[in-house]
Amino acid sequence: MGKIFKVFGGALERLNAYVQENGGRYSAVRENVLEHACMLPQPFTAEQLEKACQLEKISSGTIYNCLQLFLKANIVHATKRQKGHQATEYELITGNPxxxxxxxxxxxxxxxxxxxxxxxxxxxxxxxxxxxxxxxxxxxxxxxxxxxxxxxxxxxxx
Ligand SMILES: [Zn+2]
Structure with missing residues (x-):
């Protein structure tokens, strides 16, 4: 499955670089969540990501934290739908123009x-x-x- 990262212009490399710069620790779970995010049709909601991670039993809290980190690391951007109370949608940012x-x-x-x-x-x-x-x-x-x-x-x- 690891090859899918390439689609999003080295999303994993960018995540690791961000974590390193900010004194964070390596996390296999976080990497796993990113991989699932890359496999989802874009944009996706936190619920969809949670569903995709179901087999690994990753908690919704962890997924939320991962998404916040991905946002800070500029790997995803959030797009809020304007109509009603729809959930925030996330979309992976591609590395190359x-x-x-x-x-x-x-x-x-x-x-x-x-x-x-x-x-x-x-x-x-x-x-x-x-x-x-x-x-x-x-x-x-x-x-x-x-x-x-x-x-x-x-x-x-x-
Ligand atoms: Zn093939």
Missing amino acids: IRMQRICQKCGRVTNFRAPAIDRLIREQKTPSFFMQHYTLFIYGECRRCRMDSLEKRKKKS
Whole structure:
């Protein structure tokens, strides 16, 4: 599962750097919570994160503390929904200004790629009501190795 961190531009490295600078201690639980946060569709609520951490039996208090730390460390930002009393939503901040990544849904391998034509298209979508700073493009699928594996398995069956 560790590869998923790469999607969010070294979220784990940034967390560790922040903890070190502030004299904190290493925490496997905190790392675990971050990993779960990276796996969730963005943005997510504290409740969703709690649910994702259920198997590890991480308390809601710990998750709350982790989220506060992630906020301070600039790994996530909070986006409050304006309507009603909806819960705060959290979103991971990507490290790189521009990111195009292919993610294998079988093994979690992440590969960066460049597509100048797509980049140009996105930059041309100018609107006066929104100023774009950066974007992230994820393409989900199956990497070559996993594809070969599943083809091989299919061959063996027939
Ligand atoms: Zn794969």
